[in-house]
Protein backbone atom coordinates (compact mmCIF):
# COMPACT_ATOMS: atom_id res chain seq x y z
CA UNK A 141 0.00 0.00 0.00
CA UNK A 142 1.03 3.60 -0.42
CA UNK A 143 1.06 4.84 3.16
CA UNK A 144 1.19 8.57 3.72
CA UNK A 145 1.23 8.54 7.51
CA UNK A 146 0.68 6.73 10.78
CA UNK A 147 -0.90 7.88 14.01
CA UNK A 148 0.64 5.63 16.61
CA UNK A 149 -2.18 5.78 19.13
CA UNK A 150 -5.84 6.75 19.26
CA UNK A 151 -8.66 6.14 21.70
CA UNK A 152 -11.12 8.12 19.57
CA UNK A 153 -11.12 6.61 16.11
CA UNK A 154 -11.97 3.00 16.97
CA UNK A 155 -14.83 2.98 19.50
CA UNK A 156 -13.83 1.38 22.83
CA UNK A 157 -10.50 0.19 21.47
CA UNK A 158 -6.90 1.27 21.64
CA UNK A 159 -5.68 1.55 18.08
CA UNK A 160 -3.26 3.12 15.66
CA UNK A 161 -4.23 4.66 12.31
CA UNK A 162 -2.60 3.91 8.98
CA UNK A 163 -3.36 6.53 6.32
CA UNK A 164 -3.28 5.55 2.65
CA UNK A 165 -2.44 8.12 0.00
CA UNK A 166 -4.88 9.33 -2.64
CA UNK A 167 -8.64 9.42 -3.01
CA UNK A 168 -11.18 8.90 -5.76
CA UNK A 169 -13.36 11.76 -4.46
CA UNK A 170 -12.73 15.49 -4.55
CA UNK A 171 -14.82 16.85 -1.69
CA UNK A 172 -14.40 20.62 -1.78
CA UNK A 173 -14.37 20.77 2.02
CA UNK A 174 -11.72 18.04 2.43
CA UNK A 175 -9.16 19.32 4.91
CA UNK A 176 -6.39 16.93 3.82
CA UNK A 177 -5.81 17.95 0.17
CA UNK A 178 -2.11 17.11 0.44
CA UNK A 179 -3.06 13.44 0.96
CA UNK A 180 -5.64 13.45 -1.85
CA UNK A 181 -4.42 15.41 -4.88
CA UNK A 182 -1.78 13.67 -7.04
CA UNK A 183 0.06 16.96 -7.63
CA UNK A 184 0.38 17.39 -3.85
CA UNK A 185 1.20 13.75 -3.13
CA UNK A 186 4.16 13.88 -5.45
CA UNK A 187 5.66 16.60 -3.24
CA UNK A 188 5.61 14.41 -0.14
CA UNK A 189 6.34 11.04 -1.70
CA UNK A 190 9.71 10.84 0.05
CA UNK A 191 7.90 10.79 3.39
CA UNK A 192 5.73 7.77 2.51
CA UNK A 193 6.16 4.92 4.96
CA UNK A 194 7.18 1.44 3.77
CA UNK A 195 4.86 -1.40 4.78
CA UNK A 196 7.78 -3.17 6.44
CA UNK A 197 8.09 -0.25 8.89
CA UNK A 198 4.38 -0.52 9.73
CA UNK A 199 4.61 -4.25 10.44
CA UNK A 200 7.74 -3.75 12.50
CA UNK A 201 5.89 -1.09 14.52
CA UNK A 202 2.89 -3.42 14.94
CA UNK A 203 5.13 -6.25 16.09
CA UNK A 204 6.25 -3.99 18.95
CA UNK A 205 2.64 -3.04 19.76
CA UNK A 206 1.33 -6.58 20.20
CA UNK A 207 -0.55 -6.74 23.48
CA UNK A 208 -0.64 -2.93 23.70
CA UNK A 209 -3.02 -2.09 20.85
CA UNK A 210 -6.34 -3.77 20.10
CA UNK A 211 -6.67 -2.74 16.50
CA UNK A 212 -5.55 -0.93 13.39
CA UNK A 213 -7.66 1.71 11.65
CA UNK A 214 -7.04 1.75 7.91
CA UNK A 215 -7.98 5.21 6.74
CA UNK A 216 -7.21 7.64 3.95
CA UNK A 217 -7.48 9.22 1.53
CA UNK A 218 -9.47 6.23 0.41
CA UNK A 219 -8.03 2.81 1.33
CA UNK A 220 -10.23 0.79 -1.05
CA UNK A 221 -8.27 2.30 -3.97
CA UNK A 222 -5.21 0.32 -2.90
CA UNK A 223 -4.91 -2.92 -4.91
CA UNK A 224 -3.09 -4.62 -2.02
CA UNK A 225 -5.46 -3.49 0.75
CA UNK A 226 -6.73 -7.03 1.28
CA UNK A 227 -3.24 -8.50 1.57
CA UNK A 228 -2.32 -5.76 4.04
CA UNK A 229 -5.45 -6.33 6.15
CA UNK A 230 -4.76 -10.10 6.17
CA UNK A 231 -1.29 -9.55 7.58
CA UNK A 232 -2.68 -7.21 10.24
CA UNK A 233 -5.31 -9.78 11.23
CA UNK A 234 -2.72 -12.57 11.26
CA UNK A 235 -0.77 -10.53 13.80
CA UNK A 236 -3.80 -10.62 16.07
CA UNK A 237 -5.13 -7.08 15.62
CA UNK A 238 -8.68 -6.04 14.90
CA UNK A 239 -9.22 -4.10 11.66
CA UNK A 240 -11.38 -1.02 11.27
CA UNK A 241 -11.87 0.30 7.73
CA UNK A 242 -12.67 3.96 7.03
CA UNK A 243 -14.16 4.30 3.55
CA UNK A 244 -16.18 6.57 1.31
CA UNK A 245 -18.17 3.52 0.15
CA UNK A 246 -17.56 3.97 -3.57
CA UNK A 247 -16.16 0.45 -3.97
CA UNK A 248 -18.68 -1.97 -2.45
CA UNK A 249 -16.93 -4.91 -4.10
CA UNK A 250 -13.83 -4.31 -1.95
CA UNK A 251 -15.88 -4.03 1.25
CA UNK A 252 -17.71 -7.26 0.38
CA UNK A 253 -14.51 -9.12 -0.43
CA UNK A 254 -12.89 -8.04 2.84
CA UNK A 255 -15.96 -9.10 4.77
CA UNK A 256 -16.10 -12.49 3.03
CA UNK A 257 -12.50 -13.09 4.07
CA UNK A 258 -13.22 -12.17 7.69
CA UNK A 259 -11.02 -9.09 7.55
CA UNK A 260 -13.41 -6.46 8.92
CA UNK A 261 -14.20 -5.89 12.58
CA UNK A 262 -15.58 -2.36 12.23
CA UNK A 263 -16.56 -0.22 9.25
CA UNK A 264 -16.92 3.56 9.25
CA UNK A 265 -18.44 4.82 6.01
CA UNK A 266 -18.93 8.43 5.02
CA UNK A 267 -22.42 9.25 3.80
CA UNK A 268 -21.77 12.68 2.41
CA UNK A 269 -24.91 13.83 0.64
CA UNK A 270 -28.29 12.81 -0.68
CA UNK A 271 -27.76 10.37 -3.56
CA UNK A 272 -29.21 12.86 -6.05
CA UNK A 273 -26.59 15.46 -5.16
CA UNK A 274 -23.58 13.25 -4.39
CA UNK A 275 -21.55 14.02 -7.51
CA UNK A 276 -22.19 17.77 -7.18
CA UNK A 277 -20.12 17.81 -4.04
CA UNK A 278 -17.55 14.99 -4.30
CA UNK A 279 -16.97 14.94 -8.05
CA UNK A 280 -18.09 12.74 -10.90
CA UNK A 281 -16.12 9.69 -9.83
CA UNK A 282 -18.73 9.05 -7.15
CA UNK A 283 -21.25 6.32 -8.03
CA UNK A 284 -24.49 6.89 -6.13
CA UNK A 285 -25.60 3.30 -6.86
CA UNK A 286 -22.37 2.04 -5.33
CA UNK A 287 -22.88 4.23 -2.26
CA UNK A 288 -26.35 2.75 -1.79
CA UNK A 289 -24.99 -0.77 -2.34
CA UNK A 290 -22.27 -0.27 0.27
CA UNK A 291 -24.76 1.12 2.79
CA UNK A 292 -27.15 -1.79 2.28
CA UNK A 293 -24.37 -4.33 2.54
CA UNK A 294 -22.82 -2.81 5.65
CA UNK A 295 -26.19 -2.61 7.42
CA UNK A 296 -26.89 -6.29 6.73
CA UNK A 297 -23.32 -7.54 7.27
CA UNK A 298 -23.42 -8.07 11.01
CA UNK A 299 -20.15 -6.14 11.31
CA UNK A 300 -20.07 -3.24 13.78
CA UNK A 301 -20.41 -0.03 11.80
CA UNK A 302 -21.06 3.65 11.80
CA UNK A 303 -22.01 6.14 9.13
CA UNK A 304 -20.48 9.60 9.25
CA UNK A 305 -21.43 12.91 7.71
CA UNK A 306 -19.49 16.16 7.57
CA UNK A 307 -22.00 18.98 7.43
CA UNK A 308 -21.46 22.12 5.39
CA UNK A 309 -23.89 25.07 5.33
CA UNK A 310 -24.96 26.00 1.78
CA UNK A 311 -24.55 22.34 0.77
CA UNK A 312 -26.54 20.57 3.43
CA UNK A 313 -29.71 22.51 2.84
CA UNK A 314 -32.96 21.49 4.50
CA UNK A 315 -33.98 19.66 1.32
CA UNK A 316 -30.72 17.70 1.22
CA UNK A 317 -30.96 16.90 4.93
CA UNK A 318 -34.53 15.62 4.48
CA UNK A 319 -33.36 13.35 1.63
CA UNK A 320 -30.44 12.12 3.73
CA UNK A 321 -32.79 11.38 6.59
CA UNK A 322 -34.67 8.97 4.33
CA UNK A 323 -31.44 7.48 3.02
CA UNK A 324 -30.08 6.86 6.52
CA UNK A 325 -33.32 5.78 8.19
CA UNK A 326 -32.89 2.57 10.19
CA UNK A 327 -29.10 2.81 10.41
CA UNK A 328 -27.48 1.82 13.66
CA UNK A 329 -25.21 4.73 14.34
CA UNK A 330 -24.53 8.13 12.75
CA UNK A 331 -21.81 10.57 13.69
CA UNK A 332 -22.05 14.18 12.58
CA UNK A 333 -19.31 16.75 12.41
CA UNK A 334 -19.19 20.25 11.06
CA UNK A 335 -16.61 21.08 8.39
CA UNK A 336 -13.58 23.23 9.10
CA UNK A 337 -13.20 26.21 6.76
CA UNK A 338 -9.42 26.39 7.08
CA UNK A 339 -7.23 24.57 4.57
CA UNK A 340 -9.89 23.09 2.29
CA UNK A 341 -9.31 21.27 -0.99
CA UNK A 342 -11.42 23.91 -2.73
CA UNK A 343 -10.29 27.24 -1.22
CA UNK A 344 -13.77 28.60 -1.97
CA UNK A 345 -15.07 26.68 1.02
CA UNK A 346 -13.04 29.01 3.23
CA UNK A 347 -15.81 31.59 2.90
CA UNK A 348 -18.43 29.39 4.56
CA UNK A 349 -19.01 29.48 8.29
CA UNK A 350 -19.41 26.11 10.02
CA UNK A 351 -22.79 25.25 11.50
CA UNK A 352 -23.24 26.62 15.02
CA UNK A 353 -23.60 24.30 18.01
CA UNK A 354 -27.36 24.86 18.12
CA UNK A 355 -27.74 24.23 14.36
CA UNK A 356 -25.77 21.01 14.72
CA UNK A 357 -28.02 19.94 17.58
CA UNK A 358 -31.12 20.63 15.45
CA UNK A 359 -29.71 18.46 12.68
CA UNK A 360 -28.83 15.77 15.20
CA UNK A 361 -32.43 15.75 16.42
CA UNK A 362 -33.70 15.51 12.84
CA UNK A 363 -31.68 12.34 12.18
CA UNK A 364 -32.45 11.02 15.64
CA UNK A 365 -36.08 10.65 14.54
CA UNK A 366 -35.05 7.71 12.33
CA UNK A 367 -31.70 6.56 13.80
CA UNK A 368 -31.25 5.38 17.38
CA UNK A 369 -27.76 6.68 18.01
CA UNK A 370 -26.80 10.05 16.51
CA UNK A 371 -23.85 11.87 17.99
CA UNK A 372 -21.97 15.06 17.21
CA UNK A 373 -18.21 14.71 17.03
CA UNK A 374 -16.05 17.76 17.53
Ligand code: SF4
Nearest residue numbers: 167169170171174217
Ligand atom coordinates in the same frame (compact mmCIF):
# COMPACT_ATOMS: atom_id res chain seq x y z
S1 SF4 B 1 -13.01 14.21 2.48
FE1 SF4 B 1 -12.43 12.03 2.40
S2 SF4 B 1 -13.50 11.24 0.58
FE2 SF4 B 1 -13.49 13.47 0.40
S3 SF4 B 1 -11.66 13.98 -0.82
FE3 SF4 B 1 -11.05 14.10 1.34
S4 SF4 B 1 -10.25 12.05 1.81
FE4 SF4 B 1 -11.46 11.85 -0.09
